[in-house]
Amino acid sequence: MGVISAVGNSVAENHKSLVEGLCGIRNEFDLFPTKYAELLPFGQVRISTADLLKKLHVTDPGVTRTSLLALHALNEMLQDAGLSPAALSSSETALAGASTVGGMCLTDELYADANKKTDGSPYTSSYDCASVNMYLQKHYKMNGIINTINTACSSSANSIMYGAMLMKNGFAKRAIVGGVDSLAKYTINGFNALHILSSEKCTPFDEDRKGLNLGEGAAFLLLEKEEDIAGKKVYAELTGFCNANDAYHPSSLSDEGDGPFLSMQGALKQAGLSAGQVSFINAHGTGTENNDEVESKAMLRLFEKVPAFASTKAYTGHTLGAAGAVEAVYSILSLIHQEVYPTLRFKKAIPSTGLVPVGSYKKMPVQHVMSNSFGFGGNCSSLIFSKV
Amino acid sequence: MLYIHQAYCISPQKTFQDVDLQELHEPAEKRLLAIEPLYDGIPPGVLRRMGRAVRMGAGASMPIIKNTAELDGIIIGTGKGGMEDCIKFLNQIVQYEEGLLAPGNFVQSTSNAVAAQVGMMSKNRSYNTTHVHRGHAFENALIDAVMQLNEFPGSNYLLGGVDEISDFDYNIENLDGAYKQESISSKDLYQTDTPGSIAGEGAAMFLVNDQAENAIACINAVNMLHSQDLAQLEKLLQQFISTHIPAGEKIDLFLSGESGDNRTLKFYTACESLLPVNTPVARFKHLSGEYATASSFAVWLACYIMQQQKVPGNMMNGPVEVLAPKTILLYNNYKGLQHSFILIRKN
Numbered sequence: 202m203g204v205i206s207a208v209g210n211s212v213a214e215n216h217k218s219l220v221e222g223l224c225g226i227r228n229e230f231d232l233f234p235t236k237y238a239e240l241l242p243f244g245q246v247r248i249s250t251a252d253l254l255k256k257l258h259v260t261d262p263g264v265t266r267t268s269l270l271a272l273h274a275l276n277e278m279l280q281d282a283g284l285s286p287a288a289l290s291s292s293e294t295a296l297a298g299a300s301t302v303g304g305m306c307l308t309d310e311l312y313a314d315a316n317k318k319t320d321g322s323p324y325t326s327s328y329d330c331a332s333v334n335m336y337l338q339k340h341y342k343m344n345g346i347i348n349t350i351n352t353a354c355s356s357s358a359n360s361i362m363y364g365a366m367l368m369k370n371g372f373a374k375r376a377i378v379g380g381v382d383s384l385a386k387y388t389i390n391g392f393n394a395l396h397i398l399s400s401e402k403c404t405p406f407d408e409d410r411k412g413l414n415l416g417e418g419a420a421f422l423l424l425e426k427e428e429d430i431a432g433k434k435v436y437a438e439l440t441g442f443c444n445a446n447d448a449y450h451p452s453s454l455s456d457e458g459d460g461p462f463l464s465m466q467g468a469l470k471q472a473g474l475s476a477g478q479v480s481f482i483n484a485h486g487t488g489t490e491n492n493d494e495v496e497s498k499a500m501l502r503l504f505e506k507v508p509a510f511a512s513t514k515a516y517t518g519h520t521l522g523a524a525g526a527v528e529a530v531y532s533i534l535s536l537i538h539q540e541v542y543p544t545l546r547f548k549k550a551i552p553s554t555g556l557v558p559v560g561s562y563k564k565m566p567v568q569h570v571m572s573n574s575f576g577f578g579g580n581c582s583s584l585i586f587s588k589v
Numbered sequence: 590m591l592y593i594h595q596a597y598c599i600s601p602q603k604t605f606q607d608v609d610l611q612e613l614h615e616p617a618e619k620r621l622l623a624i625e626p627l628y629d630g631i632p633p634g635v636l637r638r639m640g641r642a643v644r645m646g647a648g649a650s651m652p653i654i655k656n657t658a659e660l661d662g663i664i665i666g667t668g669k670g671g672m673e674d675c676i677k678f679l680n681q682i683v684q685y686e687e688g689l690l691a692p693g694n695f696v697q698s699t700s701n702a703v704a705a706q707v708g709m710m711s712k713n714r715s716y717n718t719t720h721v722h723r724g725h726a727f728e729n730a731l732i733d734a735v736m737q738l739n740e741f742p743g744s745n746y747l748l749g750g751v752d753e754i755s756d757f758d759y760n761i762e763n764l765d766g767a768y769k770q771e772s773i774s775s776k777d778l779y780q781t782d783t784p785g786s787i788a789g790e791g792a793a794m795f796l797v798n799d800q801a802e803n804a805i806a807c808i809n810a811v812n813m814l815h816s817q818d819l820a821q822l823e824k825l826l827q828q829f830i831s832t833h834i835p836a837g838e839k840i841d842l843f844l845s846g847e848s849g850d851n852r853t854l855k856f857y858t859a860c861e862s863l864l865p866v867n868t869p870v871a872r873f874k875h876l877s878g879e880y881a882t883a884s885s886f887a888v889w890l891a892c893y894i895m896q897q898q899k900v901p902g903n904m905m906n907g908p909v910e911v912l913a914p915k916t917i918l919l920y921n922n923y924k925g926l927q928h929s930f931i932l933i934r935k936n
Contacts, residue, residue: 236687301699305675312683314764315676315757321764326924328761329669330700331723335926338815347815348729349722351670351700359718363729366736387675390682391695446663446708446717451696463714577696578705580717 202436203277203379204530205270206418206517207244211277216534218516219542220562226402226414226518232266233309235386237393242402243384244416244518246270262323265304268336271381274419275337278377282423282434286341288375295346295373296334297364298421299356299380301388301522303330308386330522333381345373351522353576354485355444356380357420358525358584362442364424374429379421379526388521389415395452403488403519405512406497406558408549413487416518420526422533437533440569440587441474443467447579453491458499460581461485465503465571468583474569476504479585481541481565483532483572484558486512487519492575497554508571511559515545525574529584532570536588540564590735590811591797592804592936595656597649598889599623600791602876605649608893610876610901615775619768620754620788621878630655631710638693639706640671642753645792646703647710653747653796654711661744662716663704664733665751666726668881670700670719673755703751703792716746724923725813726750727885728931732811738799749794750885754878759788767879767924769849775875776903778849786848789878793885795892804936806895808888809833814928819859822928826863826920829930834916840868841914842900844887846921848874853925860920869911871904884921884929891917891933 204211207225208218218225230238230245248256253269257276279289288294304327305311311328313319326332331349338347346367350359357380364376382388392398392415399412424439445467447460454460469476485496500507513531520527535541544558568588575581598604601621602614614624628636628648639647646665654660675698681690696702701719708717716737720729727750734748762768769785778787801807810833814825834840843864847857861870877886894900900911919931 308679308682311676311761312679314761316680317760319764325761325765329723330721331668331726334722335815344814344816346729346732346813347722347725348720349726351719351721352704352717353699353701363718363733366733366740370736370739372732372736386682386687387679390687390690391678391692391698393687394690394692394695444716444718446705446714448708448712448714451702451705451709452692459714576701577699578701578717579708580701580705 202281202422202530202533203274204420204527205246205273206520206527207246207416208516210248212530219531222543222545222562224402224516224545232384233386235389237389241398241400242414244414245384246417263327264336265327266306267300267303267381267383268333270383270419271333271337272340275421278421278423284423290342290344292344293374294343295364295367295376296337296343297348297360297376297378298334299350299360299522300330300333300382301351301353301356302382302385304328304332305387306383306385352580353578354521354524355574355576355580355582356522356525358574358582359444361525361529361584362444365439365442368424368426376424377421378424380523381419382521382523383417384415397489399488402546403515404546405486405488405515405544406493406551406556407547408551410488410493412489414518416520418517418520418523418527420523420530422529435589437536437586438589441468441472441585443471444582447581449579452577454495454575458495460579461496461499461575462502464581464583465499468571468585472585479508479569479571480567481535481570482508482510483528483570484510484512485573485575486514488514494551494553497551497556501554507556509541509559511542511544513542528572532572532586535567535570536586539567591738591799591808592801593795593797593806593892594804595653595796596805596889596892597652598791598793598886599625599645599649600877600886601789613775613903616787619772620759623790640674640697642667642671642751643697643702643706646749646751647706649792649794650707650747653794657745657796660711660713660747661741662737662746663707663713664718664730664746664748665704666720666730666882667700667703668723668726668752669758671698671702672758673753674698676757723881724927725929727882728811728813728929731808734797742799745796745798747794748797749792750882751792752790752880752882754788754790778875779847779872781849782851784850784852786850786874786879789880789883791877791886793889801936805892807934807936808931809934810932812930815926817926819855822856823859823863826860833932838916840864840916840918842911842917843868843870844891844917844919845870845872846874846883847872848879853922856922867909869909870906871900872906873904881923884919887919887921888931891919895935
């Protein structure tokens with residue numbers, strides 16, 4: 202596994218922050234000029250783009266912050282897995298990534314290029330979502346299936362599913378799966394226009410929640426088949442996954458949460474688990490009025506007794522297309538260390554649901570973790586990771 | 590692997606209702622713009638809010654939604670999604686100095702807006718995903734559909750590819766060297782010895798399942814490669830043919846994505862030289878123009894050719910006649926780096 206987020210540049214740093222309850226959301230935004238730097242808190246990764254270029258020894262022109270964050274997380278994952286260059290470039294190794302922003306983090310350059318105000322910046326082939334995995338493919342000379350998925354905020358949950366399906370169906374022997382997004386003036390203004398950004402640090406599942414905070418990050422995981430894992434370090438098993446659609450509204454969830462209900466139910470079914478066997482739910486929990494109430498209702502519909510649940514977006518902010526992968530790493534950390542991380546700053550339950558998330562760090566037996574990711578366009582996905 | 594039962598396409602040619610590929614629609618301002626239908630069945634209020642990619646994608650999906658009792662999923666490939674809405678929103682950010690903006694363009698600009706819109710229109714709560722890996726976006730969508738059908742036999746999926754040209758995207762791609770600087774007639778596309786192609790757009794939508802009966806065509810194999818190395822491509826094609834086309838079976842038609850770009854011609858020439866002598870070759874980019882998901886247009890075209898059992902004359906490259914085509918091999922190359930082979934057989 203490899204991860205970079207506002208709470209750390211490595212798996213170990215992220216783990217330490219989760220255990221110690223250290224929030225990465227701050228009012229110190231300095232990636233690019235925006236009037237919201239003063240007004241809103243963000244989950245910014247604590248390393249500048251210039252330092253990322255230096256640290257990763259990248260000298261090619263046209264490489265965006267999004268691609269650099271992805272490379273940073275991928276490098277950590279490769280080192281952790283000890284994957285040889287030959288295995289990495291094998292035609293049997295797939296790369297299933299995800300991004301919603303791609304190179305659009307360069308909002309001002311994109312504006313100039315799209316409106317013919319330049320003779321062409323170095324980024325003309327770097328704006329799309331695919332640019333990240335095109336870069337990783339080239340960097341590591343990969344020859345397997347390469348893909349990028351964009352289902353908004355559930356993107357990297359779907360790239361994890363896609364990688365698993367490629368292996369199951371014989372299109373790959375192993376799959377590198379994950380996702381990335383970096384902070385962009387584009388998404389900041391987009392979410393602001395929808396009036397779902399909180400001017401304070403977000404408080405998922407709290408009655409007085411005021412919206413989400415945008416974050417950035419990247420995470421990659423290596424999936425291998427059960428028959429290929431002998432003698433290797435194994436963190437967890439991906440036992441269930443499901444993608445369903447809410448088919449209700451382009452940017453909000455239906456009152457009863459049909460999409461979230463169906464994705465959670467489908468993942469349980471695929472894992473062959475009953476609702477009562479889920480130890481912990483890593484909730485989507487963005488901190489918006491709509492998401493947290495609907496997600497709670499869907500959990501109440503599916504679970505006779507709602508398991509322990511929490512949202513790590515109170516640490517990292519919402520990392521959009523990276524969230525599914527970043528939180529897959531966190532879910533797996535819960536399985537490895539038999540512990541769960543609290544929803545920071547939670548005070549009062551939502552009256553209509555009465556659900557109280559985990560409020561403090563605790564050790565507990567964790568056998569199966571369900572991780573939810575829901576996105577615009579009604580795109581809902583749930584994954585289940587199990588202890589090995 | 591999977592069977593195509595319905596195929597609909599909105600493109601720069603007359604491909605949607607009364608199909609006519611004899612009369613060529615020419616580029617305007619170096620772009621082959623799609624001929625958009627009236628979009629019967631989409632409420633005007635909804636239609637007005639849709640961006641061009643969403644409109645074409647939803648429009649080409651409408652007949653499938655109407656004709657199919659229940660869809661088990663929606664799988665879309667798109668290189669860029671709604672780029673026009675994206676830059677419109679971006680221009681608002683700059684123009685109003687990050688003031689209070691209307692979110693409409695932002696919501697429509699996300700790549701998954703086509704699949705989301707089709708999901709909402711068909712009240713479909715099942716599998717819904719959007720592949721955006723540039724020149725492999727449709728190919729990955731195709732593989733996804735194959736895998737879903739393996740997992741859930743008997744299901745029906747709406748599978749498609751869609752991309753739009755907007756002024757903004759044209760400007761960016763043009764700066765990136767994707768298009769020809771000179772204005773040309775589409776029939777001269779393959780005669781130019783200059784870099785770049787003609788910008789194109791379109792939406793092709795398919796109903797696919799695992800039932801052979803009454804299918805238009807079958808997709809038997811898909812293979813992809815990222816490479817600038819000719820030898821690697823040649824090796825892949827040789828492997829593809831030896832794995833998927835039994836000795837004795839003829840390739841009735843090689844459907845070539847040749848785009849008029851003199852930088853990528855070598856890949857097409859290399860593939861053609863590896864085919865058995867007298868394999869007929871047809872090209873399609875003078876019809877569709879070049880875009881990330883043009884291979885979805887080509888798959889629609891292959892379905893049309895299977896149904897008609899003949900190839901429109903303006904597509905043929907060379908004197909070899911195509912008789913009763915049953916096996917079509919599609920090769921497409923996007924920007925000299927993303928290659929794909931798709932094998933389509935008549936059912």
